[in-house]
Amino acid sequence: MLKLEKRPQPSRLWTWVTPLLAVVITMLAGGALFAALGKDPVEAIATIFWQPLFGEFAFYYRPQLLIKGAPLILIAIGLSLGFRAGIWNIGAEGQYIVGALTGAGVGLAFYPAESVLIFPLMVLAGALGGWVWAMIPAVLKLRFGTNEILVSLMLVYVAEQLLAAMALGPMKNPDGMGFPGSRNLRQYDSAHNAELITGTGMHWGVVAAFIAVIFAYVLLTRHSLGYHIRLTGQAPRAARFAGVRPARLVLVCLGTAGALAGLAGMFEVSGPAGQVSIDFNVGYGFTAIIVAFLGRLHPLGILLAGLLMALTYIGGEIAQSNMGLPAAAIQLFQGMLLFFLLAVDVLTNYRIRFAAREVA
Amino acid sequence: MTTPLLSISGLTKAYPGVVANDAVSFDIMEGEVHALLGENGAGKSTLVKMIYGLVKPDSGAMTLHGAPYAPPDPHAARKAGVAMVFQHFSLFEAMSVAENVALGMEEPPRLRDLATRIRDVSETYGLPLDPGRIVGDLSAGERQRVEIIRCLLQDPRLLIMDEPTSVLTPQEVAILFQTLRKLSGEGVAILYISHKLEEIRSLCDQATILRQGKNVGTCLPRETSARAMAEMMVGSSFAAPERAPRAPGEVSLEITGLSVASPSAFGTALRDIHLTLQAGEILGLGGVAGNGQDELLSVLSGEILCDAEAIRLDGTPIGRLGPTARRGLGLLAAPEERLGHAAAPDMSLTENAFLTGAQREGLTARGFIRWGAARAFARAIIERFDVRTPGPEVAARALSGGNLQKFVIGREVLQRPRVLVVNQPTWGVDAAAAAAIRQALLDLTAHGAAILCISQDLDELMEISDRFGALNEGRLSEIRPAQDLGVEEIGLMMGGAHGMEVAHV
Numbered sequence: 068m069l070k071l072e073k074r075p076q077p078s079r080l081w082t083w084v085t086p087l088l089a090v091v092i093t094m095l096a097g098g099a100l101f102a103a104l105g106k107d108p109v110e111a112i113a114t115i116f117w118q119p120l121f122g123e124f125a126f127y128y129r130p131q132l133l134i135k136g137a138p139l140i141l142i143a144i145g146l147s148l149g150f151r152a153g154i155w156n157i158g159a160e161g162q163y164i165v166g167a168l169t170g171a172g173v174g175l176a177f178y179p180a181e182s183v184l185i186f187p188l189m190v191l192a193g194a195l196g197g198w199v200w201a202m203i204p205a206v207l208k209l210r211f212g213t214n215e216i217l218v219s220l221m222l223v224y225v226a227e228q229l230l231a232a233m234a235l236g237p238m239k240n241p242d243g244m245g246f247p248g249s250r251n252l253r254q255y256d257s258a259h260n261a262e263l264i265t266g267t268g269m270h271w272g273v274v275a276a277f278i279a280v281i282f283a284y285v286l287l288t289r290h291s292l293g294y295h296i297r298l299t300g301q302a303p304r305a306a307r308f309a310g311v312r313p314a315r316l317v318l319v320c321l322g323t324a325g326a327l328a329g330l331a332g333m334f335e336v337s338g339p340a341g342q343v344s345i346d347f348n349v350g351y352g353f354t355a356i357i358v359a360f361l362g363r364l365h366p367l368g369i370l371l372a373g374l375l376m377a378l379t380y381i382g383g384e385i386a387q388s389n390m391g392l393p394a395a396a397i398q399l400f401q402g403m404l405l406f407f408l409l410a411v412d413v414l415t416n417y418r419i420r421f422a423a424r425e426v427a
Numbered sequence: 428m429t430t431p432l433l434s435i436s437g438l439t440k441a442y443p444g445v446v447a448n449d450a451v452s453f454d455i456m457e458g459e460v461h462a463l464l465g466e467n468g469a470g471k472s473t474l475v476k477m478i479y480g481l482v483k484p485d486s487g488a489m490t491l492h493g494a495p496y497a498p499p500d501p502h503a504a505r506k507a508g509v510a511m512v513f514q515h516f517s518l519f520e521a522m523s524v525a526e527n528v529a530l531g532m533e534e535p536p537r538l539r540d541l542a543t544r545i546r547d548v549s550e551t552y553g554l555p556l557d558p559g560r561i562v563g564d565l566s567a568g569e570r571q572r573v574e575i576i577r578c579l580l581q582d583p584r585l586l587i588m589d590e591p592t593s594v595l596t597p598q599e600v601a602i603l604f605q606t607l608r609k610l611s612g613e614g615v616a617i618l619y620i621s622h623k624l625e626e627i628r629s630l631c632d633q634a635t636i637l638r639q640g641k642n643v644g645t646c647l648p649r650e651t652s653a654r655a656m657a658e659m660m661v662g663s664s665f666a667a668p669e670r671a672p673r674a675p676g677e678v679s680l681e682i683t684g685l686s687v688a689s690p691s692a693f694g695t696a697l698r699d700i701h702l703t704l705q706a707g708e709i710l711g712l713g714g715v716a717g718n719g720q721d722e723l724l725s726v727l728s729g730e731i732l733c734d735a736e737a738i739r740l741d742g743t744p745i746g747r748l749g750p751t752a753r754r755g756l757g758l759l760a761a762p763e764e765r766l767g768h769a770a771a772p773d774m775s776l777t778e779n780a781f782l783t784g785a786q787r788e789g790l791t792a793r794g795f796i797r798w799g800a801a802r803a804f805a806r807a808i809i810e811r812f813d814v815r816t817p818g819p820e821v822a823a824r825a826l827s828g829g830n831l832q833k834f835v836i837g838r839e840v841l842q843r844p845r846v847l848v849v850n851q852p853t854w855g856v857d858a859a860a861a862a863a864i865r866q867a868l869l870d871l872t873a874h875g876a877a878i879l880c881i882s883q884d885l886d887e888l889m890e891i892s893d894r895f896g897a898l899n900e901g902r903l904s905e906i907r908p909a910q911d912l913g914v915e916e917i918g919l920m921m922g923g924a925h926g927m928e929v930a931h932v
Contacts, residue, residue: 077773077822289795291785298782302771307730308762309782310751 071417081415086361086368089408090375096407097400106390114390115382115400122385130268131381132374134339138163138331140276140373142355144283145327147364149320151287152299156321158204158219159328160352161226162197166329167336168233169196171343174258175238175249185257189333190271197329198322200226205321209314215321227348234345248344252337260338272334276373279327284366296320328352354380357405376401430493432457432616433478433509433585438487440473447473449640450487455585455633458614460607462627462648465637466660466857471620474637475587478618479511480504491585505533510578511587516570520563524573527562531577548579552606567594567715568602575606586610587618592626593883594716597918604630622660623886624653638662661858675893676706679877680727680758680846685737687726695719695901697726702896702906704846704877709868711892711909712881714921719901720881721763724850727879728760729753740846754786757845761835763854763881765828769835772824776816779823780805780838787842804841812837813863829856833864840867847871850881865891885917897921 094116098108119128142159149156156162170193177185204218238249252258263269287293299306299316307313331351340347358376362368383397431454440448448470455461465471476482478489480498489496491507498504501511518527525542529535536544542558549556554572562570571591578586588607592600607617607630621627627634628648635645636659644659685700697719704710714720725731727738729750737746740758748756762768770779781790781801790801805819812833816826823831836852852868853861868878869891881898882888888895889909896906899922907920 289798291791291794291796294778294781294796298771298774301773302767304764304768305771305782308728308750308760308768309785310729310749310754312749 070420071413072420073417074415077415078418082363085411085414086363086372086408088411088414089361089404092407092411093400093403096403100396100399100403101392104392104396106392111386111390111392114386115379115397117382118385119378119381126266128381128385130262130266132377133268133273134270134377135380136373136377137270137273137276138335138351139355139358139376140370141272141279141331141334142324142328142352143358143362143369143373144276144279144366145324146355147359147362147366147369148283148286148296149324150300150359151364152296152316152320153303154317154320155216156201156204156219156324157216157356158201158221158223158226158352159324159355160348160350161219161223162200162325162328163332163335163352164223164226164230164348165200165332166193166197166326167332167340167347168230168238168343169193169329170333171249171252171258171336172233172238174252174255174337177257178250178255181257183257186260186271186337189258189337190330193329193333194326195329197332198326200329201321201325202318205317208317215317219321223352230343230347231345234343234347238343240342249342251341253341258337260334262338270334270338272331272338275330275334276370280366280370283369287366292319328355354401357401360405361408376404379404429456431455432459432492433496434490435474435478436488438474438477438484438489440477440482440484446640448477448484448637451637451640451642452487453635453642453645455616455618457584457616458611459633460611460617460619460631462631462634463618463620463637464622464624464627464634464656464660466622469637469660470640471637472589473640475511475589475618475620478504478585479509479587502533505581505583508582508584509587510581510583510585512571512574512578512589512591514589514591514593516574518562518570518573520561522562523558524556524560524562524565525558527573528558528577528580532580544580545576548576552579552609553602554606567717568596568599571595571603579610583615585616585618587620589620590622591619592621592623596715596921597885597914599715600626624656625886627656628653636660657858675708676875678703679706679741680704680879681739683737683739685726685733687722687731687733689719689722689901690725690731695722697722698901700903702903704879706845706875706877707872708893709872709878709880709891710906711888711895712879712898712903713883713885713888713895713917714881714898716883718898718922720850720898722901723898724760724762724848724881727758727848728762729758751786754783754842757843758848759783759787759839759842759844759846760848761839761850761852763850765831765835766824770823770831773822775805775822776809776814776819776826776834777802777805779834780808780819783838784842808834808837808841811841812867813860829860832856833860836864836867840871843874844871844876846877846879848879848881851883852880853882853884853887861887885914895920 094112098112101111102108142163146156146159170189173189173192174185200222203222204215207213207218208215234247234249240248240250260270260272295306295311295316298309299311336343336347354376358369358372362372379401386392387394387397433455436452437450438448439450451474463471473482477484480501480503496507498507525538525545528545529538529541535541545556545558554576556569556572556576562573571594591603595603611617619631631648633645634648636643638660646656682700682702685697687697689696695718726733729748733746735744735746740756745753745756766772781796784804785791788804790797790804802819808814809816809819814834815830832855839847853864856864872878880888880892892909894906895909895912897904897920904920
């Protein structure tokens with residue numbers, strides 16, 4: 068009979084092994100899923116994990132890894148701070164959209180003037196936009212005790228409506244022949260978040276993501292604010308005893324997450340996406356939640372998890388176009404990753420014993 | 428010779444890394460009040476859990492009424508006539524007494540019939556209790572009655588009581604003992620777990636002493652001194668704390684007209700508390716658990732804020748200051764709940780040393796943590812207070828309760844407080860370690876610190892306090908010199924029998 072036994076303290080080894088184990092189990096279960104759909108499971112898994120990196124068209128897909136990974140990492144780093152403190156911001160998608168809108172808004176307002184100051188201003192505006200959007204659930208929570216999970220999630224839908232309204236209204240391209248969507252910022256040099264090194268996918272958002280990883284790592288391991296964040300998540304009462312002010316922490320965590328999500332949105336709209344359009348957001352804000360947990364809420368883990376998720380995104384698209392796998396199957400595959408991670412997570416705190424049934 | 432009611436032979440139960448019970452054997456006769464003595468961690472709880480069917484022994488056997496007895500679950504144990512009153516009550520505060528009793532019964536009768544039966548039983552055994560009252564409104568003593576009556580309704584042959592008096596005033600203890608004697612007079616055997624030696628001497632017929640999972644001896648409590656029993660429990664003799672004579676100094680801490688609502692629904696509000704604490708003295712505050720002790724500590728530690736003027740430290744109003752600012756001024760605290768309040772369970776001892784030591788020990792530099800210094804501080808605590816642990820990187824939850832308690836108290840003591848507030852400083856700590864903690868507190872006062880010691884252990888308070896007061900329903904009694912206080916007076920200060928009557932025996 069299998070028995071779960073609580074470990075005296077969380078296993079360090081398993082903390083790092085469980086994500087890998089989750090990936091392996093996901094491959095097996097995903098393979099079974101693809102087989103049930105009538106596709107060759109080995110080929111499907113290989114397409115998702117191998118093609119983007121080493122396949123025939125890898126020169127095209129490899130830069131995509133950074134382009135798709137950067138927003139995921141940037142958002143997930145922000146979310147992880149809150150998640151560690153038990154503050155559940157589920158609305159990064161909304162903060163991402165609003166950051167894109169404010170960032171793009173600043174750029175469009177200056178069009179067609181050229182100045183080196185425009186892009187930095189857009190960066191600030193993007194961060195500020197996301198921050199403001201995240202402050203709404205924060206302030207409501209502190210003033211009225213509302214649940215930040217619900218409020219931040221609802222605000223995603225508000226942000227989506229705002230995005231549509233902007234794409235169809237104030238930000239619509241006057242020279243766009245009536246098509247929805249703003250001017251393309253990639254054709255506006257001062258506002259373009261261009262590739263820094265050609266052919267790598269490296270843009271300012273990637274730089275920001277790396278800085279965020281390092282910043283979060285130092286914060287969590289060396290700074291007393293990071294310590295207070297961890298303490299609040301693990302033992303809220305001990306945190307109050309230690310002198311942590313919970314209200315301040317809510318503002319800091321939601322604010323940071325919002326600003327980083329806003330930044331991600333801004334870098335996306337001014338670079339890879341290029342314009343504010345109705346379908347600008349593709350769910351980075353939600354996928355980042357998976358990334359944050361897959362990465363153990365640890366900055367370095369999030370870096371790896373973000374790249375892994377980006378890989379499944381890219382590989383998933385290839386599988387869709389080359390093998391005709393339905394998009395839903397790919398989403399299911401990504402969902403499995405979080406599901407299995409949470410399931411094997413139990414091994415970090417428990418060990419399995421094969422014990423004979425106790426004599427009654 | 429008559430057959431014993433319950434005979435235990437060679438019961439063994441091992442958990443990973445520790446043998447909780449090692450071939451324990453003893454007999455309980457009908458109508459006998461049998462004490463099970465031992466320090467925390469000696470294996471008392473595991474043993475009774477095996478008798479009550481909560482834990483299955485690895486080896487060994489039990490017989491009840493001469494027949495083999497191996498309950499697979501508490502349900503079977505209750506059917507066989509074994510009942511147990513737990514130390515921590517399993518009652519629903521929002522439900523009535525009768526509803527709570529019904530929840531714990533195998534086949535509960537209709538509520539109206541049950542209420543009648545509760546009245547009958549409570550009448551017979553002198554445990555007055557109104558079946559219609561809401562449990563949330565009852566005192567700890569009355570809640571215990573609910574548990575006892577729940578057991579008595581099942582006509583038990585063996586009643587197990589786990590530390591029943593830790594939540595009672597001396598008057599309530601007297602009432603409980605009368606009930607227990609009446610029960611034993613009717614042939615019910617009682618297995619009584621406690622570490623309060625004087626109680627055992629007055630109540631019990633037989634005592635079995637456990638140490639590190641082994642039965643290390645039996646004695647007749649009435650003929651054995653408390654000191655001798657304590658030494659059997661510990662396995663060696665230990666020094667009683669010594670105090671140097673001292674003159675009280677200036678007023679360090681002054682509380683005037685402090686009233687605070689409790690943050691939790693069934694907590695206790697503090698009402699109009701006045702007290703002064705002088706440098707170099709220990710003020711002991713007794714009282715049954717749940718009468719405002721937690722709230723008082725939180726108000727003093729800065730977790731709950733109050734009017735600025737209500738609390739003064741060396742003349743400075745500090746009521747509006749948070750925990751960090753108060754630590755800076757020298758007011759330190761050690762809460763009762765070790766895991767989750769005084770310490771974070773999953774964090775290492777180094778991180779937990781940083782938890783309160785950050786400021787006074789200078790463990791940060793411009794907001795960044797000096798981990799090296801924090802580790803050194805944790806090591807100092809471990810060394811100075813003899814905390815048994817492989818090292819400062821071990822998670823707090825991996826320590827035994829007593830060791831963690833030493834760490835938590837040591838952490839505050841080593842920070843040289845002006846005023847130290849402790850709640851239950853030796854709760855769950857073995858006798859030798861408890862003596863060491865008390866000695867550390869006394870030494871602290873010798874250096875001019877003032878200590879407010881909140882505890883439910885009256886013996887402890889009498890041993891170290893200069894003055895004594897008691898909390899009762901959030902109010903503080905008159906504070907009196909501890910030296911010439913009798914048990915009777917202390918009991919009255921704690922609220923007497925909380926309106927309970929003596930058994931109609």
